[in-house]
Amino acid sequence: MFLKIAKVPKGHSVFIIDNISQLKTLSFSKEETVFAEQQIKNDRGIILINHLDVQLFIVYVNPEKENYLTKELLRKRGAALQLQLTALSIKEVVITNCGKEPMAAYHVVEGLVLANYQFLKYKADAKKLANSLNEIAFDKQSITLKDLKQLQAICDAIYHVRNLVNEPLSYLTAEQLAQEIGNLGKEAGFKVSVLGKAKLEQMKMNGLLAVNKGSILPPTFTIMEHRPTKAINKKPIVLVGKGIVYDTGGLSLKPTLNSMDKMKSDMGGAALVTGVMYVAAQLDLPLHLIALVPATENRPGENAYVPGDVITMYSGTTVEVLNTDAEGRMVLADALHYAKKYNPELVIDFATLTGAASQAVADVAMVAMGTADISVKSKMHISGYNQYERLIEYPLWSEYGEMIKSDIADLKNVGGPRGGAITAGKFLEHFTDYPWMHFDIAGVSHHDTRKDYRTAGATAYGLRMMIDFLLNYGK
Template identity: 50%
Template sequence: MSAPIKLKSKHQGEDVICIIDGEFSSALDAHITAETKKSLRAKPADWQSFISASSKGITYVNIQKPKDGKNSTEHYRIAGAALWDFMKSINKASVHLATGNESSALAIAEGLWLKNYRFEPYKKKKSAFEIKHIGVQKEISSKKEVDSLIAVLDGIYFARDLVNEPANILTAVEMAKRIKDGGKQAGYKVDIMGRTKIKALKMGGLLAVNQGSTKDPTFSVIEYKPAKPKNKKPIVLVGKGIVYDTGGLSLKPTLNSMDIMKCDMGGAAAVAGAIFAAATAGLPIHIVGLIPATDNQPGPDAYGPGDVITMMDGTTVEVMNTDAEGRLVLADALAYAKKLKPELTIDLATLTGSAIAAIGTYAAALMGSASDATKSKLLEAGTNSWERLVEFPLWDDYENDLKSDIADIKNLGSSPLAGVIIAGKFLERFTDYPWLHIDIAGPAFLPSARGYLPKGATGFGVNLLFSFFKDYK
C-alpha cells in the first residue's frame, strides 16, 4: 500500500489538523475560535508532548518545536508516531499538516506512515485502526519532495514485508521472485540465477552454505539504470540473503535466537528496498544490486567445521564455524562485483552479534576502504535519515586472526574479540575497488516497538541509502 500523502492548498474534511509551535495559517482562521487558539498555544511541561483541542468539529494538534541541540527532523518523526497514537485514541484516520516548513511537515508525515505499518497477511482479525490520509499544505512543500518521501516509504514497507515473511514461505527462490515483481512496478531489471549458473560461476561460498538445504539457492542481479545517470560506473549494493539461519552444523541455541532467524536476509531486503525507492523516485544514479540467497541448514550433506571450500575468486577458506556463513555468501558476491568495475560497492548484512554487543540496536557498524570523503557523506546520510552509523577501524593488525594452517584464510577469528571487525577484514579480501561494509545486525530487527519503528523488521538501510543517493555528487 503506497503512502497516502497528498499536497493540498487547504484542508478538505480531514479529522485532525496539525500545527507547529502555535503557528496558524490564514486558511485556518475561519475554522477556529480565539479560545481554542489560546489553549493550543499554551506550553506543555514536556517539550516532546503536544496539545490538542477541538473547534467546530475539528480536532487541532499543536506540536512543539524541538529543544535546542535536538535533531529537528528526528524530533518531528517521533512526533508523527505520537500523533498516530493520539489519532488512534480518538479514532480519527485523516490529518492535515497545516503549518511548519517542508522539513518538519514531511518528517511528521514520515513518522505517521512508518508507525502505521502492519504485517498481518496471516491474521484472520486485522488491526481495526489505520491512517487513511495525510494532507500536506501545498505552500510549505513541493510535489517533488512529497513524491520522494512516498518513494522511500514504499521502499521501507517493501523491505519490512520481505524480512517479516516467514521462512517457510520466503525461500531464496520466492524472495528473488518478489524482488523481480517489485522491479516491474518500480522500473528496474532483475536477472535471477539458479543453481546451474551459480555452479558455473564457481561460487563456492554460496554453494557450501546451501549444501544442507533441500531448497535451491539463487543469485539475483538487480539493475536500475536511468537515461542520464550521474555516475559513469555503477554503484554496486550487495545484500546478505540468508532467508533462514539455523547456524548449520554449528547450531544456534533455539531460545531467543533461532526463532527470529528469518531476519538474516535483512541486508538483501535493504538493498531491494533502496533500489525500489531510487527507481520509483527516478533518482539519476546507476545502481546494481547483488543478492546471494539461501537458507543455512544442518542437513545430511551440510558443510561442516574443518572443511575447506574454494570461493569464486579462487581463495580457499577453512570453515571454523558454519554459523559464520554470511561472510561466505557475501564474499562470492563481492568477487562477482569486480566484473562490474564499480565506482563504489556497499554491502549490508545482519552479520555479527559482535556489532550488537558493541553499539546495540540504535546504529549500524561501518568500515571499509572507500575514501574519507565518501564515508563522510554516508555518515551524514545516516544522521539525516536517523539510520546512524558508527565507523570501526579496519587495521591490518586484525588480519592475523584470519590466518589458517591449511587454507588461504579462515572464516572466523582466533579469539572472540573484535568479531565485527574480523568479519569486515574477511570481506575486504574479496574486493579490489572502493568498498564499504555495513553490519546492520542490531537495528534491522527489533525485539519491541520503538517510536515509529515496529517490533520485528524495521527496513533499516533503505532510508540511509536513499539519502546517500539523493545527494550523490
C-alpha cells in the same frame, strides 16, 4: 498509505508550530489558544482540540541546536500522533506547517506513516486489527510535489522492506525472495535477473553453494539494475545484500530462545538493497546502480557443510570453515568477487552479519568499515545523521587480518573471541579490489518492540541513509 496535496484543506487537521506565538495565527477561540499555550508550557508535544465531528491537533516542536535532532523530534512527534489518530479511528488527516522549518510537515508525516506500518498477512482478523489511517493530505504550502513524490517512494519502499523481512521461511524461500524482488522490479521499473543453482554450480560460486548444502531448497543469486540514460557516474555503484532467508547456524547450531527464533530476519541486507533500488527507480535517480543478492537458508541437513571443511570460493581463495554459523561472510564473499566484473566506482554491502556488532552498539547504530575514500565516508556519516540512521566506523588494521589466517587454507571464516565484527569485515575485504563499504546492521535491522516510528519487527534501518547519500552523490 496514500499521500497527496489537498486542494481545499478540510476535515481532521494537524497544525505544526515551532513557536508558541504561532498559535495566534490559527483559527482557534481564545479559550482554545489559552488551553494550547498551557499544554505547551507543560511540555506536551501534541495537543488535541476536540470539535466533536472534527479533531484538530497541534504538533509543537521547539527547535534543537542541531538541525538533525529537530528532524528526528519531528519524526517522533509523527509517531506519537499516529497513536492518537488510531485511537480516534481517524482515516484521513490534513497536515499544515505553520512553523519556520520548511521540511517540518515532511518529517512529521515521515514518522506518522512509518509508525502506521503493520504486518497483518497471517492474522485471521486482519481487517479488524488494521490501523484506521489510510490517507494524508498536505496543505499546498507545506510540501513541494518533488518532496511529496520522494516521501511516498521512500515510505512505500520501507513498507516493502519490512514486509520481506517479516515474512517467515514457510513462505519466503530463496526462490520466493527472488520472485518478490522481480515483482518489485516490475512495479518500480528496475531490471531483475536471477541465477539458479545449476548456473551457480557451473560458475563454482562455492561459498554460496556450501552454505546451501544443508538445505533441500535451491539457492538463488539475484541481480538488479537501474540504468538511466543520463547517469552521472561512468562506472556503477554496486550494492550487495546478505540474503540468508533463515539461519539455524547450520551444524554450529544456534540456541532457539532469543537467537534462532529471530533468524527469518537474516536477509535484512537483501531486503534493504532491494528497497534502495525501488526508490532509485521510482525517482529515476541519475545513477547507474546494480544490486546483488546471494540467497539461501543455512540448515544442518544430512549433506551440510561441517566445521573443518575447506571451501574453494568463487574467487579461488580457499577458506577453512571453523564455524558454520559464520555463513553470511561466505555468501557475501562470492557476491563481492562477482561485483568485480562491473569495474565498480563503489561497492556497498549490507548484512546482519555479527552478534559482535549488536553487542557493541546495541540497536542505535550500524557498524561500518571499508576502503572507500574519506570523502565518501564523511558523506555517509552526514546522511546517517540527517536521517538518524547513524553509523560508527571500525578500523580494518592489518592486525585483524592475522586473526583470520588459517594453517591449512588461505583464510578461516572466523577469528578469535574478540573483535568479531572487524574480523568479519576483514574477511570480506579480502574479496574486494575496489572502493568498498561494509555495513553490519545486525543490531538495527529488527526490533522486538516498537520504538517511536520503528515498529516491532523489521525496521528497514539504513535505507533512508542510503537514499540521502545517493540523492547527494556527486554534489
